[in-house]
Amino acid sequence: MPLPPSSAKPTLAAIARGTGVSTATVSKVVNGRADVADETRAKVLAALEEAGYRSPSQRRTPTGPDVVEVAFDAIDSAYPSALLNGILDHAATTGVEVVVSTTGRQRTTELGLGRKAQRIINEGRAGVIVVTSAYGESGLAAFLRRHIPVVVIDSYNPPPADVVSVGAANWAGGKAATEHLLDLGHRRIAYLGGPESIECNQARLHGHLSALTSRGIEADPGLVRHGRFRAEYGIEGLTALLSRPHPPTAIFAGNDAIAVGVLREARRRGIRVPEDLSLVGFDGTALASDSVPALTSVAQPLQEMGRAALRAVLRQARGEQPDTHRVELATRLVVRESTAVLG
The missing domain is CATH 3.40.50.2300 (Response regulator)
Known part of the structure; x- marks a missing residue:
């Protein structure tokens, strides 16, 4: 049986009919339950993404502060620390809460990406800032299919054209x-x-x-x-x-x-x-x-890059269209002691 068209408002029952599983099984997948076979979970997640399903927790108007998740490979050097400081600095002025996650630089599987996207929906995140090599184009696509606002900082590879990215020159x-x-x-x-x-x-x-x-x-x-x-x-x-x-x-x-x-x-x-x-x-x-x-x-300008990324994801969360899908900030050469005229 064909899945409901993306223009419709898909229900769990419709997803269940289209995938040949029970509504209860679809509900377990939506809620991140572990007691579902991997093959079944993958099939249901693919159907949810194709149909553009949004859970009630995502559709309802949040009553608390916006929460933005920031995904890093790891926070083990000065680079991610500076970016995070910029994100937190802007969050403090806007009343936004920031949740940090790490991927350990391990490439995330398609199934894992679907679970991640659904968890972000279920937990009511306003959006995601990606500073990791673990989410390739398919990972970003999983967020977009579920209408999750996403911004990439200094991506390892060019993101899809409709993903906002922030970087330096x-x-x-x-x-x-x-x-x-x-x-x-x-x-x-x-x-x-x-x-x-x-x-x-x-x-x-x-x-x-x-x-x-x-x-x-x-x-x-x-x-x-x-x-x-x-x-x-x-x-x-x-x-x-x-x-x-x-x-x-x-x-x-x-x-x-x-x-x-x-x-x-x-x-x-x-x-x-x-x-x-x-x-x-x-x-x-x-x-x-x-x-x-x-x-x-x-x-x-690492801290400003962090601030710009948070501003961009919050604009998307408010339903605003980005002025540009690529924000590129200027670099500057700082001359110190490690260079000299060739003797």
């Missing part, structure tokens, strides 16, 4: 970092970035390459390396670069954590920064200002 930041090193006389400039497929990493790399091209410098593919946005990769990356016949005189790191790893390995090897090696990071977190030497870094 990564390309311009990458270009500014490399232009700074070029102005200091460096020509052999390496790029140590995060995962190659991630959109923000690609934009920073392309900005770096554009700066080289504009000065008539041919990029050396051997000076471009990709890994993870973690300090350990800065250690690994510097080790690999130093093994080359002509090591770089400067490094543009894809984030501050990678740059800190470079600093650690350089110190261990007796390489002086910036006398022997100039170094630029990206993010402008406390890692940059607290490092020794203090790190030159492209600063993202």
Whole structure:
């Protein structure tokens, strides 16, 4: 039997008839009960999403404050902490409550995404801010099919066109970092970035390459390396670069954590920064200002990005159409002690 059209107001009974299960089983799925077979649950969740079902708890007007969920991979570095501070700062001025969840960087299954979306509905969340690699395009689609307001911050991959995203000018930041090193006389400039497929990493790399091209410098593919946005990769990356016949005189790191790893390995090897090696990071977190030497870094307006994301999700929750589906905030280069004129 066909499912009800999306324009209708589907009931649990209609979903049950269309999937060949009992209304009680559909109700268990809606309420997140565990006593349903995975295959049956997946079938019912797919039908609920196709029909655009919204539970009574989502349809009724909430009497308490708006609650927004923020999903992170983990809050284990300065980057997510700064974003969260911005979200909480704006929440405090608007009377909104914030609930934080973490995914542990594990890719969420289709079934898990359906459960997550239905739980958000049942708990009456006003919307979701996504700062995680665990929800791909299918995960965001699960939210959209259920009419859950969602905003993505600095997404790992381009989100669907109808999802609002907030980020920084990564390309311009990458270009500014490399232009700074070029102005200091460096020509052999390496790029140590995060995962190659991630959109923000690609934009920073392309900005770096554009700066080289504009000065008539041919990029050396051997000076471009990709890994993870973690300090350990800065250690690994510097080790690999130093093994080359002509090591770089400067490094543009894809984030501050990678740059800190470079600093650690350089110190261990007796390489002086910036006398022997100039170094630029990206993010402008406390890692940059607290490092020794203090790190030159492209600063993202992380707290403002958090505030902008919360404003955007609350506008959707009020039924307002976004002015734009992409909010991109300017970066700025903060010059400190880790870069110097090439000797």
